[in-house]
Amino acid sequence: MALDRWIALVLLSICLLYGYVAWFTMDASLAPFMQRKPIWPSTFPKILSIFGIGLSLVILLGFEKSDDTVGEIDYRRLTDYKLGQAILMLALMVAYALCLRSLGFLGSTTAFLVLGSFILGERKFHIMLPISLTTAVVVWYLVQEVLGIFLRPLPFFMGV
């Protein structure tokens, strides 16, 4: 089974779950005065779930001829590409998200940028470090001081 039909299967199950919530569980908590209205919070989702289920079935059952043209990247031969680097970059983003609060913005951003270019094969630390540090400080200044959005600059054990 081709990937697009697998995805259609996943989307079908999402739509079924969504439809189940919309049709059977959502209206239970509806206040009595809301029930007299012609439209309920679940009305629009109910319609959407029908369309979603129908359309994913069309793709899953292959009613629409799927084109087998290979896009930019052929997913059947993923290992031919730099899969490791891509997965590491994604993992690095997750790590950044988790460390942002505890490690502070300046530290985690500098680490992210340096490690990111390290993963991609850059080894010139004397360029990477200053660039990353400058970016981190400039962006922090813009976001915190100019825009007024709080970003903890330093690790949690050093001040705010």
Next chain:
Amino acid sequence: MLEGILIGLQTALSLQNLLMVIGGCLIGTFIGMLPGLGPMSIIAIMIPVAISLGDPSAALILLAGVYYGAIFGGSTSSILLNAPGVAGTVASSFDGYPMARQGKAGKALTIAAIASFAGGTIGAILLMIFAPMLSSVALLFHSAEYFGLMIVGLSAIAAFAGNGQVAKALLMTVLGLIMATVGLGSLFNMPRFTGGVMELQSGFGFVTLAMAMFALPEAIFLVLKPKNIGDDGGEIKDLRITRAEARSIAPVIGRQSVQGFFIGVLPGAGATIASFLGYAVERNLATKDEQEEFGKGSIKGLAAPETANNAACTGSFVPLLTLGIPGSGTTAILLGALIALNVTPGPRLMIDDPQIFWAVIMSMFIGNLVLLILNLPLIPYIAKVLAIPRNYLIPFIMFFTLMGAYIGQNNATELLLLVGFGICGIALKFANFPLPPLLIGFILGGMMEDNFARAVQLYGGISFIWERPMTLGLLIIAMTLIFLPSIRAMYARLRATGAADGD
């Protein structure tokens, strides 16, 4: 009107106000270039500055300058990085980014600048003529028609984005609409589909989704398959557009300025619908050979959404200035600023404060001119972004997607959502599912449900669909748009087998 124009020029050409326009355009362009910061957030940031000026015309002129600058800056990041920070410039990346990849980044930016200038200027002329008249037309559109109009917009996008795979594109649209229903709806005071997760109460962030569907897969694809981005980006060749190219995009610019302006006038429609509809319409009008080019770096495909979104931005001032109803999120923020400055926009504005009304219109001309003059010489420097080595550029793109998601929601959980959606986006991209319909469905979903709910409440049911001829007409157009490609494909198949030829 002449008197008004003169009053406006007198106000707009004062030294202070000229500085406001120039400063606003510059700030807007540079901040707008950062993916994730759209005009709405930049204007929101500038409001304290504008209010402290104390002069309503100067404040409105500054904010309007920021608005145009941000839209232009947003196109720049769409074209160069395929990371649209604003919904209105998503369509510009369809053809602008392929052009940049072919080493025509300079030309793409020039076309964008010229198209924006033309769209904005023609829009301002139309605003001057139609502002008083159009207020009555906009009132004819009820929620039922808005609902119909959005259905038409979504079907048009699905029909044209899928490259013949209409079911896939429609499924993506429906998925976008489904995602828009997560969180607290404005009409019903209850959280829906949050699964009890607190962070989902406010729904998914638009910027997060946009980053996850466009910028992140693009960056990962660059990691997977290194192709020298900086290949031709360093030297910007053929910055100028040839006479033949100018001749081919001139009618596009003409049509789209008018169409974009009128779409912008309708509250709620705005630059996003205008740019997508403009793209779709121009693709349909183009000749067979040119249609093939669309999506692969067609100059027409770039000029159309660029013109339309600028004209629509100008158009969105019409309901604000004449009715006091903001047509978009951005004009809603402007409305807030005006009220803070003790000016009440509405039908009385032209009578009570003519100098504000006309000064804003005049400053639109000046602002567009300033943008063109500032940006054309700056293009080679802006396009230098592409010359940054890949090893540095990719972590930076990823960092900006993360920052965009964080600034939008101010919440570290959003970053995890970003990566999660990004992985989904990559999988969908592998399987040739078109992603723009998903994002557009998501943007329009909330508005569409609100208008649908309002129409249902007014009519006590769905009878508005057949009782209002305009709604019915719009829905029929939508059906035609969806089924036409499949019927055409079926005919082609039948003819190929010789079945349809039997007479």
